[in-house]
Amino acid sequence: MKSIHRYLLFSLIAALLFGTLLISLFLYKKSKHEINELYDSNMQALASVINAQYLSFNAIHQPISGVGKHSQRKEIHREEEFLVQIWKLSGEYVYASHPLIDFPRQAQSGFFTTRHKQKKWRVYTLETDQGFIQISQPQTARNLYIGELAAGLIFPLLLQIPLIGAFIWIAVGKSLRPLQRVSTAIQSRSAVSLDHLPTESLPIEICPVIDELNHLLTRLGKALAMQQSFTADAAHELRTPLAALQLQVDTLARSQDDVERHTAVTALQRGIMRAGSLVNQLLTLARLGPEFSRQSDIVELNQIVRAEIEQHLDQAVARHIDLGFSAAEPIFLEAHAASLHIMLSNLIDNAIRYSPENGKVDIRTYYTDAEVVLEVQDNASPIGSQDRERIFERFYRGSSSNGVSGSGLGLAIVADIVQQHHACITVKTRCDVLGNTFIVSFPKLSLATTLI
Incomplete structure (x- = not known):
């Protein structure tokens, strides 16, 4: 596991x-x-001074002013020393500041670096009308002074490393302290505590993370509340079919002849089918969570409608329902295909079951300026205004059900799917004939999304 504290310390100190x-x-x-x-400037200046003081090398019979007495050392160690040598034009060796140092006259004029006896020398040769003035210095003498000067400059830089390092240690630790407080606050919470984390006195860099975490806690709270409500409603609704099944089993056990047994078995089969349908609807409703709706893609709505119509043809034929579909053009929208199949299946099943025999169910799809519209029209009894406000609630069955069996979950599942697709659903009473129209309006695809 990586540590931000350790990473920042190592990175900053590095x-x-x-x-x-x-x-x-x-x-x-x-x-x-x-x-x-x-030093080059000093060498050049020294040569110029010597040349200015002595216009004739023949006059030299004592140490030159400014150079000092003859040295009897064989080496030059001090950085301020120079080897001064003078020759006449004839080649006669006139003067040497260090006679014991064997350094020959160089043929090159001006500044240059040469090697003598495995040592590097910096040389300046001035050629005059009377002869040659050669100023030389071993590079080691210069390097000695350069090293001392560089050490004096670098030492304060090295001294700052532990001082700034300590400051970095303290600053990083103090900067990460709010994260430790947030971590402690989260660890101290119970599993059911969904209260928002405080954002007061937190750095602005951490506030977005805490805000998103608080939003997550809000969504989680809503999801848990829905789950608890769903569990309570499901437990309540399952009592009725299970109790009915128990009664039907008891009736079957008390049957005394074949007719009574056949009647009891038929009622038991219907009860099992209703209970199975209720369980399937509950499972469908349970798995329609937020993550399910985010797996969207570009789908063609008419293909989904045709597939669901084929699935419900037998059901429609059994009740002599005319099941029709009209679409002028392909309809594209961004949606989750499996969710649309479930939504259409429930709408068509609801329309077929509540329409009278020999009725008609029509499905239409079309575009408007800003929406994709799906309509499902039936011949069922008109839904009253009071029921119309509650038919999408879970387990609600309106007064117009007319004894049709159902769990009261089909339209609740439709409403959940519609909400997850940021669409809306409305119910209107038909004006031309008896019946209702369920209208689902989806957001229309933008041109950029269509091109992609």
């Missing part, structure tokens, strides 16, 4: 170390460049 390293490298290179330029 960035600090890397930045310090880059700055140190830059300071070292910059110092080296500046020091080399400074």
Whole structure:
């Protein structure tokens, strides 16, 4: 498991170390460049002074002013020292500030770097009318001073690492403290506590997460409430068919002849079918959750209508119902195909069962300016205004049921599917003939979605 605290600490401290390293490298290179330029300038100035003071090398018979006494050392270790050598044009060796150092005259003029006895030397040669002035310095002497200067500059940078590191440690720990408070608040809650988490005094970066979590708790609360309501309603509704089955079994057990037994068996079969239908409807209603509706795709509505009409042809024929369908063009919408099948199945089944024999059920699909419309028309008794407001409630069966068997869940399932598709459903009484019209209006696909 990854730790944000550890990741931030390691990342920031690594960035600090890397930045310090880059700055140190830059300071070292910059110092080296500046020091080399400074010493080169000194060498050039020293050669110019010597050339200005002595116009004739023949006059040299004592140490040159500004150079100092002859050194008897064989090495130059101090960075401020130079090896000064003078030759006449004839090649006669006139002067050396360090006579014991064997360094030959270089043929090249100006500044250059050469190697002598496995050591690098920085050399400046000035050619005059009287001879040659050569100023030399071993690179090791320069490097010594460059190292000391760079160490003086880099040491404060290295000293800042533990100081800034400690500050980073404290800052990261303090910044993540609100997350620890939120974590503690969540851990201290019981499994049934769905109260919103407080967002006061929280950083603005954490507030969106807490807000989304609170929205999730709200949705979860609604889902649990619906689940509890569904469980209570289902338990209540299952009592009636189970009690009826028990009575029918008792009647069958008390039957004394074949006629009574046949009647009891027939009633028991009808009861089992009603109970099975109720259980299937309950299972369908239970699985129509929010996640089920999000698995949407572009579907052709007329194909789904034709498939459901084929599934209900036998039912319609058995009751001599004329089952018709009219559609002017293909109808496309964004929906979950399986949900639409369930919705249409319940609407068609409801229309067939409540329409009288030799009746007619018509299904239409068409476009409007902003919607996709599905209509299911039946010849059932008109639904009153009072029932019309409640027919989509679970287990509600209106006064116009006229003894038709049902669980009161079919239209509740239709309403759930319609809501999940952000559509709406209305019921109107037909004006031309006796019956009702169920109208489902879906949002029309945008042009961009259609092109995709």
